Amino acid sequence: MAAAEGIEVKLIGAWPSPFVLRARIALNLKGVEYEFLQEKFGEKSELLLRSNPVYKKIPVLLHHGKPICESMIIVEYVDEAWPAAGRAILPADPYERALHRFWAAYVDDKLNPSGAALSKAQTEEAKVEAAGQVIAGLKLLEEAFGRLSKGEGFFGGDDIGYVDIALGCFLGWLKVMEKTSGVKFIDEEKMPLLARWAERFCAHEAVKARIVTLWVAIVVMVSDNDMVISFVDVDSNIDDEEKEKGGKAFALAPHHSVSSPSSKAALHLHQCQRMKMKQVRHIR
Ligand SMILES: N[C@@H](CCC(=O)N[C@@H](CS)C(=O)NCC(=O)O)C(=O)O
Known part of the structure; x- marks a missing residue:
């Protein structure tokens, strides 16, 4: 999008980043127009350093110039700042909200480190071990899907919600890892719910254009x-x-x-x- 004066929502990011994708999906779901400020890899803009002095990472959302950092905090912010637009990203019920937050945190705290370990593994043994951990981690999410989706197509029910965004942003990278490791992570036979969910997620209007570029x-x-x-x-x-x-x-x-x-x-x-x-x- 062309730089424009007066756009109240800006996102500092880079298109291949799964964390940035989370913010973009949330903004798309709410139909919020924003200016995308593309960071260059290996360089951090002065705006980024000023906006996220603690972590110095993307994404950063700027709303009327005020920075919001950390992808899942941005997702929650977007949900709360535009409550009337689109469907709520987090469920209304406090217990359901807690469950959704639990599984989103699980994606970042358990699953994501296993994926990182796989991409860094140097020996065949380490690769097999790390791939096994990713698969075991996804199997737990297959079970959680049954509980959270309540028989609908997404973790969030009949539309993309909080856990969908947390996990779905990694689908492009999971495909890349499947290519490099030769391991099928979301196997249709072993994880039928996640396999069908992944297809629905990637085909969703709020996601489609972005995840395709990631591929x-x-x-x-x-x-x-x-x-x-x-x-x-x-x-x-x-x-x-x-x-x-x-x-x-x-x-x-x-x-x-x-x-x-x-x-x-x-x-x-x-x-x-x-x-x-x-x-x-x-x-x-
Ligand atoms: N926990 C952060 C992670 C963000 C993150 O790791 N961003 C990467 C890009 S994918 C980054 O900015 N890396 C630059 C760096 O580590 O210095 C979030 O959820 O927003």
């Missing part, structure tokens, strides 16, 4: 223990024909490069060139 994050293994992650930034203004052709349509922005000698990085870039078309076709 073109590309991770390439250049050897067993050497991984390079690049992000292919998709410009939403480009037309479909140009997207199909690739090339000009994308700006390749290498983000992480983990222990990659330059020859491997070159190979990686070559693979990216090929993969991005495949990825784009797949998601369209």
